[in-house]
Amino acid sequence: MPDAGYVLRRLLQMVPTLTFILVVTFVLVRLLPGDPLSAIAGDRVTDAQVAQARAAYGLDQPVLVQFGLYVKRVITGDLGRSLIAQVPVWTLVGQRLPPTLLLTGMATGIAVALAVPLAFISALRRGRASDLVIRGAFQIGLSMPVFYIGLVLLTVFSAQLRWFPVGGYGDGWGDRVYHLFLPALTLGVSLAAVLMRNLRSAIIDVLGAEYVDFARAKGLAPRIVLTRHVLRNALISTVALLGPTVGTLLGGAVITEAVFAIPGVGRLMIDSIYGRDYPVIQGLSLTLALVVSLVFLLTDLLQAALDPRTAG
Amino acid sequence: MTTAIKSAAILTLLAGTGLAGLAAPAQAVTRGGTMTYGRYADSLFPDPVLNDANVDIWILSNIYDTLLLPTDDGKGVQPGLATAWTVAPDGKSVTLTLREGTMFSDGSPITAEDVKWSLDRARDPKNGIWNFIDESIGAVDIKDPKTIVLTLKHPDPAIIAGLSVFNNQIMPKTQFEAMPGATMVEKAKAFAEHPVGSGPFVLQSWSRGQEMKLVRNPHYWRQGADGKPLPYLDGVTFEVLPDDATRILKVQSGELDGAEFIPFSRVEELKGDPKLNMALFPSTKVTYGNFNVRPKLNSGADNPLSNAKVREALNDAADKDAIIAIVTHGVGTPMSSYMSSATPLHTGTGPVFPTDPDKAKALLKEAGFDKGFKFSCLVLAGNVDEIGIATALQQMWAAVGVTLDIEQVDNATRTDRFRKGDFSMRLGDWTDDIADPNEITSYFGYTPVIEAQHSGWKSDEFNSLYEASQQELDTTKRAGQYARMQEIYRNGPTVPLYESPYPVVLKTGVKGFLQIPLGNNIFSGTSLEK
Numbered sequence: 001m002p003d004a005g006y007v008l009r010r011l012l013q014m015v016p017t018l019t020f021i022l023v024v025t026f027v028l029v030r031l032l033p034g035d036p037l038s039a040i041a042g043d044r045v046t047d048a049q050v051a052q053a054r055a056a057y058g059l060d061q062p063v064l065v066q067f068g069l070y071v072k073r074v075i076t077g078d079l080g081r082s083l084i085a086q087v088p089v090w091t092l093v094g095q096r097l098p099p100t101l102l103l104t105g106m107a108t109g110i111a112v113a114l115a116v117p118l119a120f121i122s123a124l125r126r127g128r129a130s131d132l133v134i135r136g137a138f139q140i141g142l143s144m145p146v147f148y149i150g151l152v153l154l155t156v157f158s159a160q161l162r163w164f165p166v167g168g169y170g171d172g173w174g175d176r177v178y179h180l181f182l183p184a185l186t187l188g189v190s191l192a193a194v195l196m197r198n199l200r201s202a203i204i205d206v207l208g209a210e211y212v213d214f215a216r217a218k219g220l221a222p223r224i225v226l227t228r229h230v231l232r233n234a235l236i237s238t239v240a241l242l243g244p245t246v247g248t249l250l251g252g253a254v255i256t257e258a259v260f261a262i263p264g265v266g267r268l269m270i271d272s273i274y275g276r277d278y279p280v281i282q283g284l285s286l287t288l289a290l291v292v293s294l295v296f297l298l299t300d301l302l303q304a305a306l307d308p309r310t311a312g
Numbered sequence: 313m314t315t316a317i318k319s320a321a322i323l324t325l326l327a328g329t330g331l332a333g334l335a336a337p338a339q340a341v342t343r344g345g346t347m348t349y350g351r352y353a354d355s356l357f358p359d360p361v362l363n364d365a366n367v368d369i370w371i372l373s374n375i376y377d378t379l380l381l382p383t384d385d386g387k388g389v390q391p392g393l394a395t396a397w398t399v400a401p402d403g404k405s406v407t408l409t410l411r412e413g414t415m416f417s418d419g420s421p422i423t424a425e426d427v428k429w430s431l432d433r434a435r436d437p438k439n440g441i442w443n444f445i446d447e448s449i450g451a452v453d454i455k456d457p458k459t460i461v462l463t464l465k466h467p468d469p470a471i472i473a474g475l476s477v478f479n480n481q482i483m484p485k486t487q488f489e490a491m492p493g494a495t496m497v498e499k500a501k502a503f504a505e506h507p508v509g510s511g512p513f514v515l516q517s518w519s520r521g522q523e524m525k526l527v528r529n530p531h532y533w534r535q536g537a538d539g540k541p542l543p544y545l546d547g548v549t550f551e552v553l554p555d556d557a558t559r560i561l562k563v564q565s566g567e568l569d570g571a572e573f574i575p576f577s578r579v580e581e582l583k584g585d586p587k588l589n590m591a592l593f594p595s596t597k598v599t600y601g602n603f604n605v606r607p608k609l610n611s612g613a614d615n616p617l618s619n620a621k622v623r624e625a626l627n628d629a630a631d632k633d634a635i636i637a638i639v640t641h642g643v644g645t646p647m648s649s650y651m652s653s654a655t656p657l658h659t660g661t662g663p664v665f666p667t668d669p670d671k672a673k674a675l676l677k678e679a680g681f682d683k684g685f686k687f688s689c690l691v692l693a694g695n696v697d698e699i700g701i702a703t704a705l706q707q708m709w710a711a712v713g714v715t716l717d718i719e720q721v722d723n724a725t726r727t728d729r730f731r732k733g734d735f736s737m738r739l740g741d742w743t744d745d746i747a748d749p750n751e752i753t754s755y756f757g758y759t760p761v762i763e764a765q766h767s768g769w770k771s772d773e774f775n776s777l778y779e780a781s782q783q784e785l786d787t788t789k790r791a792g793q794y795a796r797m798q799e800i801y802r803n804g805p806t807v808p809l810y811e812s813p814y815p816v817v818l819k820t821g822v823k824g825f826l827q828i829p830l831g832n833n834i835f836s837g838t839s840l841e842k
Contacts, residue, residue: 034724038731046762049441050731056497085520086357086501095520151557159565166562168551169522261553261562263522271521276724 010300014293018286022074025285026067029278035059036083036276057083070282079283084275089283092268097287099169100264103180103187103256104249108242110188111195115238118192119199120226126204134196142193146252150186150259157182167261183260187253191245198241202234209233236307243299247292341537345840346547347822349833350559350571354521354552359504360481361433362440362497369478369745370831374526374548376481376509379408379427379460380472386596386829387656387747389476393422393510393533394460397475403467403785408460408475415531416484417514424454429485431462433496442479444754445746446471467783469790470748477746478832484508512543512836524550526835534836544824544839560817563588569822569840572833574815575696576640582817589820592643592813593827596652596744599644599697601689601705601807603737606768610734617687617736620803621679627665627807629672629712630705636810639700644810649798650756652811654829657749657794664808672712684713687736690729693720698739701809730766737807740765743831749794753778757801767805774800 036057037050054060058069073080079089118138122131141149158166170179206212207230215225254266265284272280351367358368360376373381379394394408414422433439435446448468453461464471474480487508491499507515512534513526527547534542551568553559556575560582562568574582574590582590603617616622632646645653648660676682689705691698699720706716716737721729729735744752754761758778759770774797781793814827824837 032724033721034726034728036724038724038728046441047731052438084356086504087520092520095522154558154561159561162565166565166567167553167555167558168562168567258555259558261551261555261558263519263552267554268521274722274724 006304007297007301010297014290014297017293018289021285021289022071022282025282026070029273029276029281030063032273032276034276036278038276074286079286080279082272082277082280084272084277084280089279092280093265093283093287096263096265096268097291099176099180099262100250100253100257100266101291102176103184103253103262103264104246106177106180106184107187107191107249108246110184111191114188114192115195115199116231119196119203120231122196123200123203123207135200138193138196141189146186146190147255147259149189150183150256153182153186154259167259169262180260180262183256183262186260187249187256191249194245195238195241199234199238202237203230206230206233232306236303239299239303239306243296246295246299250288250292341544341823341839342841343538343540343544343839344546346549347545347569347825347835347838347840348549348551348567350553350562350568351550352552352554352556352559352573354550355518355524357501357504358507358515359500360430360478360483361442362500363478364441366743366831370827370833371550372478372481373511373832374513374835375507375511375515376478376483377511378476378478378481379410380476382473382476382747382828382830382832384826384828384834385594386654386744389472389747392476393427393482394475397472399472399785403783404464406462406464406471406475407455408462410458410460411533412458414510414533416487416508416510417529417531418484418487418508419531420484420487422482422484422510424457424460426485427460427482428452428454430482431460431480433483434479439496440479442477442745445474445477445479445751467785469782469785470746470750473747482510513548516547521552523552526550532836536837543836545835548835548838563817563819566819570816570818570825572814572816572827574817576643576812576815579641579643579815587820589818589822591816591818591825593816594654594829595812595814595827595831596654596829597741597814598647598650598652598743598811599701599739599741599809600647600650601701601737601739601809602765602767603805603807604733604735604767605805606733609736610732615736616679616681616685619679619681621675622681623803623805623807624665625672625675625679625681625712626709626714628668628675629708629714630665630807630809631667631708632663632665632809633667634708635701635704638704639697640810640812643815644812647808647811650801650804650806650808651749651752651798652744652829654811655744655749655752656747657791659795659798664802669708669712676712676714682713684715686715686717688717688719690726690735690738691718691720692726692739693722701739705807731762733763733766733768745830747830750778750782753781753794753797756806757797757804764805769805771800771803 036059037053058066081088082092085092118134122134125131154166157163164182165179168179170176212225212229215229253264254270257264257266265288269284272284353367355368355371356365357363358372358375360372363369378392380389380397381392383390393411393414395411396409398407410424410427416422431452435443435449437443448464448466448471449462450465451463453463455461488499488503491502493499493502512529512532514529516525516527518524525547528543528545532541532543536542536544553562559571560574560578563571579590582588603623604615605618607615607618609615636642636644636646646663648662648664649658651658689702691702702718706718709716726738730738742752755765757764757774759775777793777797781790784790784793816827818825821841823839823841826834828834
């Protein structure tokens, strides 16, 4: 098991990453054509009104001065205020991050719940009909665009069968899990396909390993061989894959959030980019970078627990 | 109606006479229930004065009231928090009588002090972009607790209509000033989180990007058809659903009572559903192309579009009916002026430029462009309607030898380039905010405002007619000025395309919902019937 020193080192490593994200997003948003005023004010405002608003938002100051002020605020934990919604960025993050995290978490859970047993069946019955069916089905799941899966699920299970609500987020945790089930399934299916393929080939590799033969030769029950030796070793590479995939999932939630009307950070990010809402884009990028870094840390810890050699 | 009132110079309307326009079902109305309504985007900053966007404007009147209210046809006004108004014979002042016993949603009385404070804030040139509506007001005075006198800097034929515009909504001075914040803008931000107004509903909760809950204001002054106070509904819940397909599915599955911005491609299908009422509310919306007509482009290149003959040729070559069929699936009608036919003082019948490719070719030859030329059009990326229009124009203009490049950009980029005059053409749409033609006219043609939509187009005659019309109280004369301006604008910088209604889908049980031509969503007379 990795010690506290390892965790601390890893947390410190996040500082340069987050600094990099901070600088890059600050520069990138300003390289976009137009500025918050062109997005907020629309076509109708006069030049004088634009100048007045620019001054009010502090956008008339030199970029370096703006950057200095921004860094000073971020260090004190203040991400600034949204130029469009006129509320603190933290308020928006606080409102919009939980739905995305819940969705991503549920999708990951569904993906793991689907991928692990099916990968086993597929690997143990390699080349047989059940293997082909499972792999074929996941191949289809993987090649269908997420928004399409989403719309099909919505049309069948919500509009026709009325088993689930048509999108939305709900009130209270039970209701939210109910609301997010279909979108999580949508995301989970494509993630499961990736995990399943990886896990299946890892299981096949492990099954051929000498220590498995040895365990069997010792006379261990096949169930124990599978769980204690095969699964544990096969999962190492899959867990390593889980980190980056969850990161992608956070990004990919944008489309799912739009189709299922989930008020998450994906939509907030898109709206903020269109609106050139600099403080929100910057604050959200930082927050997401932090979340993804933490997920990486978690998966690394998990991997280290499975395979102590990886904790360095 | 508006201008008729003003030309008569002295006219007093008594309370209630204008209320006939309120959508009031003849039979018994069901009270109670919460209507759920799917919106394509959330509100941003529901402050009457400092907002900039239709997502706020179109719902504000449910929370705040104005002294006068727009009529259901969007062309006139009716009594609101003021029961009567009188314009002095010289047109230099307006006297308003305040309604007795009106209250804000927190139960506090609406005083003349609140009215003066609200109008003073709205007309302050430092506040937001809407103060042009109150440009003529020189002073707001409280004559007695029930009488407000507006002293005008000059006669203003649009001031009565202006008093029904959202920026002149009445807010409670004391409650606003009690908000935290050092500046008025900070106070406005805090107040907009928990607004107190006197509209039919109160904002109960708002989860940004998700839903906004309005509940009935027990102190609302207006009476329903059953003789009891409006609104009929206990509340309205707005759900934010940016995806068109999802918004429609939610109405079809029964989770929503209605949804706005239905794509025109779905209108026919939804009309066929017996459980739904596919409503097309008349609007002031116009969709058009807009040229840069300066002699040189920002790149320094000569600009063929500065030639009025070239512009007319492109207009003649554009088949409006085909575009209406392709983009609106037949729902739109050709624009017959730069302003919509629902705008007061509109003139014209049929398309401004009937389709005539032969004439287009002849005009291009006359202008020396028989070999054609090439220019580009800014199109909002991913906007199906704009891409459809641009693609259709590309083909139609190719037929007369002109090559159109389509440049897809996002909104902020487009606005930025538009404002800098860094474009050849762009597509756009417009809806009026006031029951008067002056707003669209100032933006579309009057140079000092935004250089005729940043086109660089300039007509001295148009400019002086506009200035005169802004002080002309004689309805007939003003109508004449507007007729002439619309004639001059044939040489203007636009490609008039089509007018289109507001497409809203409702369950059949929803009665009395209204979106007026100015865009305002009116839930005060809405009821949920079995």
